[in-house]
Amino acid sequence: MSVHVASLGMGRYGKRPEGLIDLATEAANLALEGVGRRPIDLLVVGSMMALGKHGPEALLPRLASRLGLESAQGLRLDSASGTGGMTFHAAALALESGRYQRALVVAAEKMTDRTTAVVTRALAASLDASEAAAGGTMPALASLVTQRYLQRYRLPDTICDEATVHARANAVANPTAHFQKAVTAAEVAASRPVALPLRLLHCSAISDGATALILERGTGPATVLGLGQALDSIRIVDRDDLTTFAASRLAAQRAYEDAHLAPSDIQVAEVHDAFSPFLFVHMEDLGLCEPGTGPRALAAGEIRRDGRLPVNPSGGVIGRGHPVAASGLAEIAEVALQLRGEAGARAIARTPTIGLAHAMSGIAAHNFVTILGRAAP
Amino acid sequence: MTDADELALARCEACHARFLPTDGPCPRCGSREVRTYLSPPLGVVLAATEVTTPAEGWKPPHRLALIEMPQSVRLLAIVDGPVPAPGDVVAVRRDGEVYRARTEPGLAGGRGEGESPGPGDARPAPFEPPR
Numbered sequence: 250m251s252v253h254v255a256s257l258g259m260g261r262y263g264k265r266p267e268g269l270i271d272l273a274t275e276a277a278n279l280a281l282e283g284v285g286r287r288p289i290d291l292l293v294v295g296s297m298m299a300l301g302k303h304g305p306e307a308l309l310p311r312l313a314s315r316l317g318l319e320s321a322q323g324l325r326l327d328s329a330s331g332t333g334g335m336t337f338h339a340a341a342l343a344l345e346s347g348r349y350q351r352a353l354v355v356a357a358e359k360m361t362d363r364t365t366a367v368v369t370r371a372l373a374a375s376l377d378a379s380e381a382a383a384g385g386t387m388p389a390l391a392s393l394v395t396q397r398y399l400q401r402y403r404l405p406d407t408i409c410d411e412a413t414v415h416a417r418a419n420a421v422a423n424p425t426a427h428f429q430k431a432v433t434a435a436e437v438a439a440s441r442p443v444a445l446p447l448r449l450l451h452c453s454a455i456s457d458g459a460t461a462l463i464l465e466r467g468t469g470p471a472t473v474l475g476l477g478q479a480l481d482s483i484r485i486v487d488r489d490d491l492t493t494f495a496a497s498r499l500a501a502q503r504a505y506e507d508a509h510l511a512p513s514d515i516q517v518a519e520v521h522d523a524f525s526p527f528l529f530v531h532m533e534d535l536g537l538c539e540p541g542t543g544p545r546a547l548a549a550g551e552i553r554r555d556g557r558l559p560v561n562p563s564g565g566v567i568g569r570g571h572p573v574a575a576s577g578l579a580e581i582a583e584v585a586l587q588l589r590g591e592a593g594a595r596a597i598a599r600t601p602t603i604g605l606a607h608a609m610s611g612i613a614a615h616n617f618v619t620i621l622g623r624a625a626p
Numbered sequence: 627m628t629d630a631d632e633l634a635l636a637r638c639e640a641c642h643a644r645f646l647p648t649d650g651p652c653p654r655c656g657s658r659e660v661r662t663y664l665s666p667p668l669g670v671v672l673a674a675t676e677v678t679t680p681a682e683g684w685k686p687p688h689r690l691a692l693i694e695m696p697q698s699v700r701l702l703a704i705v706d707g708p709v710p711a712p713g714d715v716v717a718v719r720r721d722g723e724v725y726r727a728r729t730e731p732g733l734a735g736g737r738g739e740g741e742s743p744g745p746g747d748a749r750p751a752p753f754e755p756p757r
Contacts, residue, residue, distance in 0.1 A: 364682075366682040366683075369681040383725065386680065388677070388679065389688075397672065442676070444677045444678065485702070486645075486692070487646075
């Protein structure tokens with residue numbers, strides 16, 4: 250049974266005065282208006298921290314009540330920063346089962362009302378307990394991954410700067426992105442160290458935001474063609490090779506097999522660049538370029554909006570901002586927008602017919618690959 | 627070196643993988659036939675960083691290193707002292723629930739003062755067990 254993205258809604262990402270429920274409601278209403286408020290029989294909600302003013306929120310029933318969706322059934326999911334990808338997969342699988350007609354999928358996070366130290370500790374919950382106990386943080390472990398990648402392919406630190414420049418340049422054309430201003434490589438290289446070689450502008454921002462999608466039975470320009478996900482050891486010390494993420498490779502392999510497609514069929518991709526050099530690792534793991542050649546593809550202009558294979562036309566996680574649970578769904582929403590020809594100023598040069606979105610949990614402990622496109626007749 | 631300086635690591639009897647001790651099964655094959663063994667406490671730094679924005683409860687500067695112990699066992703350790711460079715040999719000890727590493731001056735693979743490559747710009751030396 251085919252399932253397609255019928256509508257999507259996104260509020261502005263960034264530092265927002267509203268709380269979690271308001272952000273989720275805003276995105277959900279935009280998506281609901283896109284289908285003329287036709288009935289919803291499944292509500293799938295994702296948030297990692299689900300932080301309200303007084304602590305964790307009972308997000309799903311509160312959102313259902315705000316939206317008048319008490320007659321629907323609901324699921325609330327969490328896989329850290331992979332949550333957005335997982336909400337979409339769960340909704341698509343539920344619709345494919347034939348049990349539901351139309352699902353509203355919402356992923357939201359409220360983060361900016363806490364200090365950086367508190368958020369950093371909360372995000373370290375997506376790491377293995379032994380690695381968090383040593384004071385491991387997401388940027389610290391991402392720094393180790395980045396160093397191994399640079400060492401293996403004998404690349405200079407400056408490729409990280411160029412990845413940020415790419416993300417921020419694309420975000421300028423995305424009115425919902427946290428960052429609306431481009432940066433130069435020199436500005437990135439002069440930003441303050443977080444965990445060298447990673448500096449502030451190599452790390453995704455703490456942001457508020459929500460994305461919503463309507464998935465319904467049937468076909469359209471953004472039909473679900475393939476789904477794949479995979480887990481990996483949460484302990485990075487158990488991974489033989491840190492220059493590649495096995496969970497991305499396996500999730501991609503499963504999604505390509507599900508879709509009967511190959512990496513060469515992909516015309517636009519959104520990858521989970523929580524740290525700017527991860528752009529390259531992800532492109533390589535998804536088969537979009539050869540191992541170690543991501544930086545060359547960027548330098549050659551291949552992944553720009555007018556390039557051979559545009560990657561992260563939305564600005565990616567670096568440009569869009571990173572309300573953790575929402576990012577994975579924003580990636581899928583961007584691919585759907587591009588496929589539907591609704592991407593406005595950030596539309597890629599040729600309207601694509603097949604696109605891929607990738608979401609990552611923690612340091613690639615649970616990754617999701619979603620392939621959307623026009624269904625074969 | 628006394629026995630007390632040796633580090634407890636784990637070995638899977640089914641697939642012969644070596645790894646850090648955990649309460650669970652072998653992370654590679656899932657077998658529960660896991661035994662601990664003692665290893666010399668010297669390892670080689672694969673990558674290291676200084677966390678200038680640590681999590682709540684930690685004070686900067688907080689330094690961490692990814693270290694390869696004999697037989698490809700890897701661990702994440704808190705570094706006491708300056709950030710080591712890839713290829714440096716460090717002494718590792720267990721401290722409660724964490725590992726701590728300290729640069730061992732004068733050991734093969736170690737570097738002298740003033741000739742340190744920054745993290746990320748050197749390829750790690752292939753591991754050779756210290757003799």
